[in-house]
Amino acid sequence: MSQISKPYSAILDFKSGIIKAFKRRVQVKLSGLREFFSDRKEVDQILSTGEDPIIYEYFEHSQPEVEGHINFGVTTIYPGKVGKEYHLTRGHYHAKENAAEVYIGITGEGIMIMQTKDEEVAHLPIRPGDVVYVPPFWAHRTVNVGKQKLSFFYAYPSDAGHDYEVIRQKGFAKLVIEEKGQPKVVDNPKFIKS
Amino acid sequence: MSQISKPYSAILDFKSGIIKAFKRRVQVKLSGLREFFSDRKEVDQILSTGEDPIIYEYFEHSQPEVEGHINFGVTTIYPGKVGKEYHLTRGHYHAKENAAEVYIGITGEGIMIMQTKDEEVAHLPIRPGDVVYVPPFWAHRTVNVGKQKLSFFYAYPSDAGHDYEVIRQKGFAKLVIEEKGQPKVVDNPKFIKS
Numbered sequence: 001m002s003q004i005s006k007p008y009s010a011i012l013d014f015k016s017g018i019i020k021a022f023k024r025r026v027q028v029k030l031s032g033l034r035e036f037f038s039d040r041k042e043v044d045q046i047l048s049t050g051e052d053p054i055i056y057e058y059f060e061h062s063q064p065e066v067e068g069h070i071n072f073g074v075t076t077i078y079p080g081k082v083g084k085e086y087h088l089t090r091g092h093y094h095a096k097e098n099a100a101e102v103y104i105g106i107t108g109e110g111i112m113i114m115q116t117k118d119e120e121v122a123h124l125p126i127r128p129g130d131v132v133y134v135p136p137f138w139a140h141r142t143v144n145v146g147k148q149k150l151s152f153f154y155a156y157p158s159d160a161g162h163d164y165e166v167i168r169q170k171g172f173a174k175l176v177i178e179e180k181g182q183p184k185v186v187d188n189p190k191f192i193k194s
Numbered sequence: 195m196s197q198i199s200k201p202y203s204a205i206l207d208f209k210s211g212i213i214k215a216f217k218r219r220v221q222v223k224l225s226g227l228r229e230f231f232s233d234r235k236e237v238d239q240i241l242s243t244g245e246d247p248i249i250y251e252y253f254e255h256s257q258p259e260v261e262g263h264i265n266f267g268v269t270t271i272y273p274g275k276v277g278k279e280y281h282l283t284r285g286h287y288h289a290k291e292n293a294a295e296v297y298i299g300i301t302g303e304g305i306m307i308m309q310t311k312d313e314e315v316a317h318l319p320i321r322p323g324d325v326v327y328v329p330p331f332w333a334h335r336t337v338n339v340g341k342q343k344l345s346f347f348y349a350y351p352s353d354a355g356h357d358y359e360v361i362r363q364k365g366f367a368k369l370v371i372e373e374k375g376q377p378k379v380v381d382n383p384k385f386i387k388s
Contacts (some may be wrong), residue, residue, distance in 0.1 A: 004310055004312070004314070004329065004330070004331050004332075005329035005330070006329065007306075007308050007318060007326065007327060007328055007329060007334075008318070008326075008327055009314045009318050009319075009320075009324050009325055009326045009327065010324075010325045010327075011323050011324060011325070012209045012298065012323045012324075012325050013323055013324060014310070014322070019325070028235070028306050032338065034308075061244055061325075061327065063294070063327075066292075067292065067341055068290070068292035068293045068294055068330040068351065069329065069330060069349075070294045070295070070296050070327075070349070070351075072296050072325065072327070096261075096262070097259050098261060098262035100257070100262055100264045101260045101264070102264050102349050103371050104206065104298075104347070112201075114201050116198055117289050118198070122200065122201045124201060124202070124203050125203075126203075126268050128208070129206045129207055130203050130204075130205060131203055131204045131205070131206050131208075131213070131255075131266065131347075132201065132203045133201060133202055133203065133255065133257070133264070133266070135198065135199035135200065135201060135263065136198070136199070136259070136262040136263060138198075138201055140201075144235075153298070155264070155296050155349045156264075157262065157264075157351065169242055171372075
């Protein structure tokens, strides 16, 4: 108990979705998502123009990676599509698979898609005030289906870790695409079952 | 993995601090806080009139009490004082002491007082948008120092448990009282060191 962390606070603006005094800011650009979007030709087409837009970023309050601590922060996904598919996060299982996560929608309009390795799937809207509970064992990806930026607060055990590789290799069972101007959750034809 | 919980969502109203579709609502009345307020004569005086006001309540989304799950909810502390001391929660250590907690102020104006068994003390304001990180090993109590209800969102590991007994027996090192119309954090003359 000699290295007890000190309490502290950060400020979250419910209007803008901005969290201040974060410890770590990570920007994820299109080039880093090449294997996560379904239309790779479209990704390559955009990148070939010399553009590499930021698709999402997160502002994290990271704690020590030991049991009992909680990491929290805000993720912002910028609006847009790659082909028919809306901007998305890579999505992940937790490396420690029995770790849950809580999300709170702050700005914008999104859909969370979730799945287990037992092939269960689920999706839920995430809008301002939606508190989404992602139980242990569920991979989760967030998709911005609106015209504004989608910002949400998240909190998860700091020793949970992230497994992006399963998603990189196998994808999500569902995609969120625009059809006739509306978001639609459809089967991913390229999904590889575990 | 046969009993995997399903993802779900709840709605939190950032204006009112109300969370919908909670699983458990707990009201804590003055009579249940007799040993937690510093002025017990004043508590008994109020109770002797036949009044037993609700001091605070919480609306909880409880998950299974196993490692990896996260309980969350909203606590609302109604405004007022008992003697000079502002309305407060009992405050607790987690039974599993290495469990952190994250708070987000939604409505009203409060102060969180915190302490460790090593006699470290801390206090931080909690107002709308304040995200307060209570690290592992810190007891925490929230006090409503404003004229409106104080509501805050909280999230903590569902297997953390609550130890109210240490606080019941020894108190907090600090009290939050009104002095010349302003909140002030002062030493608790009755505090018993661990």
